[in-house]
Amino acid sequence: MALNWTLVIDSGNAPVLADFWAAALRYEVEDPSPLIDELLAGGLLGAEAVAEHRGHKIFRGYAGIRHPDDPFDESSGVGHGRRLLFQDVPEDKAGKNRLHVDVHSAVPGTPNGLEELVVRLEGLGASRVREVDMGPAGHWWVMRDPEGNEFCAA
Template identity: 75%
Template sequence: MALSWKLVIDSNNAPALADFWAGALDYEVEDPSTLIERLLAAGHVGEEAIIEHHGRKIFRGYAAIRHPEDPFDETSGIGRGRRLLFQDVPEEKSGKNRLHIDVHSEPGGLDALVSRLEGLGATRVREVDQGPAGHWWVMLDPEGNEFCAA
């Protein structure tokens, strides 16, 4: 039986990075506000563990995105399919990623994809053209994490 998974990405500003990647992938930012209200009312978490982002309560230092067509828990907002979780860590990024995301365009749509990603806050690093084997851009997200647009 195949296992479930989520990709966890260290960050300096989890909500902002979740917003970027939700826009880049056309995913949805998870909304845990119903769960948070229940946890606050029951005294299971304190106000210090919660912040507000775009008018919704979220857990301090965490934000996640999910594929819009995948199932999710109605109470917690947590996706049960393709999902990225961003968690704040105290240290800065210190080297090249050992794992990265490739974002694929529609055929012939690489220029439009790269422009859209730049509009969301990504930066072009270098173009790679290997002829028939492939053509892509190495890019950085707003926190400097490498990814490819192909």
């Protein structure tokens, strides 16, 4: 049986980066408001641990996204499948990522599929770094998300 997973990504502004990646991957932003309300009401969480983003309560410094087809816990909003969790850290990004996401065009192999994907990602705040030419096998783009994390669009 395959395991569920969460890829944790350090960030400077977790909810903003979660919004970018949710739009880029067409994932769902997790809404932990019901869990936060329950924890606040029970005195198990202080108000200083909570922030608001786009009209929802979030755990300060954290934001998750999940694949829309995967199961999730309605009481916590947390996905039980393919998931990215962004966590704020005090230090800035330094150097090249050792791990990155590859985003594939919706219609692989079509002449305009990659260009449409890259333009859509740029509209969300990504930037092109360089094109990688594989000759007859095609090409892809190395890009950066709004916080400078490298990823590939293929």
